[in-house]
Amino acid sequence: MDQAPSAAAPKRKRRDHRIDALRGIALLMMLADHAPQDVLNRFTLRNFGFADAAEIFVLLAGYASWLAYGRLILRPPPNGGWKLGWERILRRCWRLYLFQMVMLLISVLTIRQWRHFWTVPVDFLEPELAHGNGWIWHVLTLQALPNNLNILPLYIVLLACFPVMLFLWKISPWLLAGVSTALWVLANLDPTINIPNWLDPDGWYFDPLAWQFIFVMGMLAAVMAGQREGNLPGPVWLRVLCLLYLLWGIIECFPYESWGLPSLRLTHIPSAEKSTLAYWRWLEALAILILVQSSLFATKLSETWIGQKLALLGRHSLEVFSLGTVLDLFARLVMNTFGDGWTVQVLVNAIGLGGVYAVAWWLDRHRREAAMMSGETRKEARLEAAQGAGDDRP
Template identity: 55%
Template sequence: MQAHTDAHTDAHTDKAGSTRDASRSVPQPATDAQAAVAGGATPATSPGTPAPTRSRRDHRIDALRGAALLMMFIDHIPQNLLNRFTMRNVGFADAAEVFVLLAGYASWLAYGRGFTKYGVLPTLQRLFKRCVQLYIGQTIMVMAYVFTVRGWRHFTPVSVDYLEPELAHGLGWIWRVMMFDALPSNLNIMPLYLVLLTGFPIFYLLMRVHRSLALLLSGALWMLVNMDPELNFPNWLDPDGWYFNPLAWQFLFALGLTASAQTQQRGRDFKRVPALAALCWVYLLFSAIQAFPWALWGLPDLRPFGNTLAPAKSWLSPLRLFDVMAIFYLVQSSEPARRWAAESWVGQELARVGRNSLEVFVVGTILDLYARLIFSTFGEGWVLQIAVNVVGLAILIGLASWLDRRRARARAAKPAAPPPVAVASSPTGG
């Protein structure tokens, strides 16, 4: 769930020697990757022209990802009253779609230029290192879930919903979980991201042949899965396969990659087309009305299609795909959204969370389990509701802030690179 200090962290680090911001809240000179994120990169100025004061870094991707991570923490606690206010209540898509799309966007910034800039082997090494980090994060979450539930049930009954029965006894499940042959509930988005990131070199090669060809093949596979949802990876815990079908969700990841590459090539934001923006708003309004839980709030049901329209999440149905793409376009073509993410306190706090997504996701997923166990053991009263949400969100935001400061100190401790030495040429040209 990305995330993580995953590809988005590498996306803001240039191995040529420039690094991302020393502080999330203090604009620094943009690296190549940062300039690529900044769709509206500041054009070069002519001699004598004052340099623009606005930071070239685009914080919108980080802020969106941070918001998605915090919403995933809230949504994964079924008893949490706060999950009535997350985006899944006002649209077909939810935080998972936002997370995967932005993971693709950031992955291009981290690795897309690497094959030509640093070489094939160094870039593949960076990809391998990131995949190892994701695998370690997944292992930590699985072990925390299994041993916590097994320990908790010695003191009070624990519903099987907290852990698949196959994982509740014995050790025969270990190799299946470690090989991704078995994906427990609420622990299935990290394997998806790992598979997508592993396939990045293949998509990159297709993009080198032709960018449209790569997207066309990816979209064709997505359409095939939507026509036959049984095309999926096997899951020992679920006969239907992976809940997040990688063969379908790879298209959303590919759209993020392509959008990032296009933004980098153009050197500016997506163009704001009024007609397209209006169409996006109309679709999001329809999505909000159709997806809103009217009965939960005791209101008349205003859904135009009632219960007949339920877009599938497992294979990423078109209605969910259009929803997240409409949100993405409106945000990435909005200058006010850029300023809000860069200048507001909320925007910068969300950006901190987004840029430390691996650690935040792992800790948030483990906190989800403890929150569910607390609610099931001690009740779901207002005191616990407030305590669980305040403490949980404070831990995640505080973790992101601490990681920022630690990395800033590590960068400050590194010796500065010596300035280039000018060599005077002799009168004879020697």
């Protein structure tokens, strides 16, 4: 007689696509923002608030780092632990470094060749990179960070420091938050404390001492969400406060002059300095994350057709960002040379959006096929082991 199971099999937890979809939105905004003549950048976050896609990107990098490496390090060996976590982090940093080098070399060589045929404004490439080969060593050692090619080095530094952040968190989450806040305050009090940049006397545009703060906030948000089945606390008063802050940001930061509209600004806000991560900026990024990760409606949106396409981009953020950066360079060159009329606008955006989506789709398909093959291999191994055990029986 068959015996009834003692307990129902546990249901597999459904993947939360909100973070991936939000990262996908940030990647698309970066794609538009890095081409100043692109009409689409009039509709990105920087026109409707204090922050832009960079704050969202780094905040989610901290969030994803906890999911990918924090939980791994906290698991006991052999499937986890500090050694395995360090190895994964170093491999990821090396991959980020390689992508940075490829993007930079493509950018420099492309602009140098383009100049043989058409005029290129000097601001497309720093004078130090325009001639000779003396720049190569500075580039290889991350001492030279051109515009639009400075966020991956920041990510490398922050990710390399992640084990230190985790160590402080294990002692006390408040200790990690306190140290991170102190470093952010220090960077804002003295912006000269920065990593040198051969191309800019002010140092790295994204000051790691300041930007680690939003990375750590993302990490702590992931810890908190992990204790609540992926959701951040979202009491009504907090969500209302976040919405009011975002609405205020729209009123204060909307480019009324560019649209030929009368200004509705209520107050005069000092410049929200990006290099040292002014508090206007990280507050807005945090408000967006809270609203997304505390909302069941956001969960439903992420499961729609559009939400899944955005999540697809977010799952392959490094490749999408890197290709988008290269395509942005060509978009700027084309628009500068041939104008930014509607024909060029449609062509450039169709190639850009289609290109990054095609790459994400191919990578996702390749990953699924690899996972299926791996699963079939494990199944065959188990079957062979079972058959071998049967053969040895008397």
